[in-house]
Amino acid sequence: MPKLTYNSITYTCPENQTVLDVLHAHDVPVPSSCHSGVCQTCLMQAVKGTPPEAAQKGLKDTLKAQNYFLACCCHPDADLEVALPNSGTARSKATVKSIDRLCNDIVGVSLICEQPLDYKAGQFINLFKDNTLARSYSLASVPAQDNHLELHVRKVPEGRMSSWIHHKLKSGDTVEISLPVGDCFYTPGRPEQSMLLIGTGSGLAPLYGIARDAIAQGHTGPISLYHGSTTVEGLYLMNELRQLAEIHGNFNYIPCVSDEPVTDQSIRDGQVLDVALADNAKLTGSRVFLCGNPNMVKAAKKKTFLIGASMKDIYSDAFVPAN
Amino acid sequence: MNQTLFQKLGGEAAVDAAVDIFYRKVLSDDRISGFFDDVDMEKQAAKQKAFLTMAFGGTNNYTGMDLRRGHAHLVKRGLNDSHFDAVVEDLAATLKELNVANEHIAEVAALCETTRKDILGK
Numbered sequence: 001m002p003k004l005t006y007n008s009i010t011y012t013c014p015e016n017q018t019v020l021d022v023l024h025a026h027d028v029p030v031p032s033s034c035h036s037g038v039c040q041t042c043l044m045q046a047v048k049g050t051p052p053e054a055a056q057k058g059l060k061d062t063l064k065a066q067n068y069f070l071a072c073c074c075h076p077d078a079d080l081e082v083a084l085p086n087s088g089t090a091r092s093k094a095t096v097k098s099i100d101r102l103c104n105d106i107v108g109v110s111l112i113c114e115q116p117l118d119y120k121a122g123q124f125i126n127l128f129k130d131n132t133l134a135r136s137y138s139l140a141s142v143p144a145q146d147n148h149l150e151l152h153v154r155k156v157p158e159g160r161m162s163s164w165i166h167h168k169l170k171s172g173d174t175v176e177i178s179l180p181v182g183d184c185f186y187t188p189g190r191p192e193q194s195m196l197l198i199g200t201g202s203g204l205a206p207l208y209g210i211a212r213d214a215i216a217q218g219h220t221g222p223i224s225l226y227h228g229s230t231t232v233e234g235l236y237l238m239n240e241l242r243q244l245a246e247i248h249g250n251f252n253y254i255p256c257v258s259d260e261p262v263t264d265q266s267i268r269d270g271q272v273l274d275v276a277l278a279d280n281a282k283l284t285g286s287r288v289f290l291c292g293n294p295n296m297v298k299a300a301k302k303k304t305f306l307i308g309a310s311m312k313d314i315y316s317d318a319f320v321p322a323n
Numbered sequence: 324m325n326q327t328l329f330q331k332l333g334g335e336a337a338v339d340a341a342v343d344i345f346y347r348k349v350l351s352d353d354r355i356s357g358f359f360d361d362v363d364m365e366k367q368a369a370k371q372k373a374f375l376t377m378a379f380g381g382t383n384n385y386t387g388m389d390l391r392r393g394h395a396h397l398v399k400r401g402l403n404d405s406h407f408d409a410v411v412e413d414l415a416a417t418l419k420e421l422n423v424a425n426e427h428i429a430e431v432a433a434l435c436e437t438t439r440k441d442i443l444g445k
Contacts, residue, residue: 311365
């Protein structure tokens with residue numbers, strides 16, 4: 001059995017266990033969240049030995065070249081000595097600029113990075129509370145327009161990370177963040193294409209970034225953003241989005257509320273996906289962005305594909321529940 | 324590999340053109356769509372592409388054993404000849420939509436036929 005060394009202590013790796021399993025079994029605190037190779041929270045570096053290729057899937061080439069790997073997908077085939085990522089290479093420091101209440105259970109967190117971060121609106125970063133706890137948050141900011149990073153954090157019932165952000169974190173604090181991850185973002189080209197953006201809750205964050213990024217990059221086709229909430233109160237950034245729609249003729253904002261009666265004529269009644277599909281019977285040639293509740297994202301992927309969106313034009317970022 | 328058929332059909336570009344149409348047909352086909360309820364769509368689309376490349380006579384790395392192993396859990400759920408026929412039918416309809424000549428469609432169907440026993444675990 002291959003040997004795994006971390007912090008000068010050596011463990012054996014049983015065949016069916018990942019590096020993360022082995023370290024957690026010995027109470028070594030390694031931050032992790034999705035346990036399925038998506039969120040990259042459990043990023044580690046092999047300082048001796050080479051991680052298997054399967055454990056590097058989805059990593060940036062620069063990280064691969066430095067033997068970074070995902071502990072949750074790493075079944076070592078030879079001895080490895082591993083370390084948590086260094087500050088400066090895979091992680092960087094940021095200062096909290098402000099924390100603003102956006103609605104009842106969502107706050108906006110603005111961060112100023114020590115080093116400029118090369119990212120695209122709609123990607124996500126992992127925010128570290130300490131060396132053992134981290135969660136992924138999408139970027140609502142647009143690099144060319146905003147000099148800070150903006151995250152929307154929903155208070156998860158009994159969520160350790162979101163409780164800390166909502167109740168303890170304050171402006172002036174320093175935090176560590178990962179490099180940006182993910183491929184749910186706007187790419188230039190085909191500016192006349194229709195864009196359909198559907199999100200629930202704080203899944204608005206990446207969509208808000210993507211829509212403004214597309215507009216800033218000169219997208220001329222119609223951009224329709226459907227934001228779903230169970231309550232009217234949960235429709236945050238309404239004024240900003242309405243203003244955006246007033247300024248840009250090709251941008252359309254459609255707020256939807258599913259679980260309470262709506263009196264405001266400009267708010268649509270129903271599940272956001274149903275409303276969006278009722279308005280868009282055919283999506284041939286459209287670009288689709290889906291963010292938020294995993295069940296909605298999964299259903300929306302299939303439904304938008306079946307009515308004509310090409311698989312390569314469907315981008316999604318579902319919340320991955322912490323494990 | 325049947326290079327002539329693959330070239331006649333238009334190579335990789337033809338596979339790209341066919342994959343969305345074919346996968347859409349499969350997902351909308353009540354006879355077989357149930358088998359795809361819980362799959363990850365991106366991963367499945369990549370598999371559909373590999374399958375189409377094989378069916379078009381292109382290079383593929385499938386062995387009979389891979390096909391057996393890959394479909395064993397579906398055979399347990401009742402995958403049988405009628406479902407296999409439905410997939411071949413959806414593929415033929417896809418090619419028709421792309422204006423592929425009938426004789427080439429027949430060649431593709433014949434290539435699919437060579438995998439039937441492995442896929443159904445017979």
